[in-house]
Amino acid sequence: MSLTRRGAAAALAAALLVPLAACGADGTKDAGGAKASGSAVRLTVLAAASLTDVFTKAGAAYEKAHPGTRITFSFAGSQELVAQVAQGSPADVLVTADTESMGKVKGDTGTPAVIAKNRLVIATAEGNPHRIGALKDLADTGLKVxxxxxxxxxxxxxxxxxxxxxxxVKPVSEEPNVRAVLSKVELGEADAGLVYRTDAASAAGKVDAVEIPDAQNAVASYPAATLKGSKNTEAAAAFVAWLSSPEGRKVLQDAGFQKP
Known part of the structure; x- marks a missing residue:
């Protein structure tokens, strides 16, 4: 082969390789031509069940602002999440619905920061057919609470x-997390249940919320912390910090959570 023909062949091979370098094995490209899915940092966040709706929105907002990070949430009762951490389940961040649960795994976490607060309400069927107006009404033995x-x-x-x-109150059932309580009321399997204000708001149109006066209520605090077993400590710390940033707090407060 002549030098001219060899040069032409090399140039053709180089031209064919350019688009392959810009694509990953699955053909996914980011703005710079790198494989987005392969280069992304992946975080697993263990979060209290009452954070299901707001963290789904928060995760989408965070990923949009941080295109190199992908977040997977695992929602459950705080006691279940703490058990997972104690058993060594791989994760990067833990967010519970109380400081007591977080304290049980303090040896496995960084320093927690309270990111939001919440209060309880009485969830009833839509229209509040039993005319429940206060906590004392839940003592009615004719009600399924x-x-x-x-x-x-x-x-x-x-x-x-x-x-x-x-x-x-003698409950007809005791549920493993607050979302299960809400579900029982939504499905008509219970007349009333105590849930967080944000849970009731997430089911607006399906349940009614009876407010409980602050003097009779309890304040739920939500601490967030990185997990020492994380393989992405910097990214985990960045997400926890974002939850306390103006952007993160706006997402939480828009969902009805209170300032920490």
């Missing part, structure tokens, strides 16, 4: 405020 289990933060808060008012 559901509560979160005693080991769940929402269950602890519920019993705290009921005990403070000397109200005895």
């Amino acid at each position: 559901v509560l979160a289990a005693p080991e769940v933060p929402a269950g602890k808060y519920s019993r705290k405020i009921l005990d403070a008012q000397k109200i005895t």
Whole structure:
């Protein structure tokens, strides 16, 4: 082969390689031509069930602002999340619905920061057919009331405020997380349940929320912390910091959460 023909062949091969360098194996490209899915940092966030809706929005907002990060959420009762951490489940960030749960794994986390607060309401069927107006009404034995289990933060808060008012409630079921309580009311399997204000708001049009006066209520605090076992410590710390930033707080407050 002549030098001229060899040069032409080399140039053709180089031209064919250019688009392959800009694409990943799955053909995905980012603005710079790098494989977006392969280069992204992937975070796993263990979060309290009551954060399901707002963190789904927060995650999308964070990924948009940080295109190199992808977040996967695992939602459950705080007590379940703490058990997962204690068992060594791989994750990067933990967010619970109370400081007590977070404290149980303090040896596995960085320093927690409270990112938001919440309060309880009485969730009833839409239209509040049983005319429930206050906590004392939940003592009616003719009502089917559901509560979160005693080991769940929402269950602890519920019993705290009921005990403070000397109200005895015999729940028809005790659920593993606050979203399960909400679901029972939504499905008509219960007449009422104690949930967070934000949970009731997420089911607007399906349930009604009866407010509980602050003097009779409990304040739920949501601490967030990085996990020491994380393989992405810098990215995990950045997400936790973002939750306390003006942008992160706006997402939380738009969903009805209170300032920490």
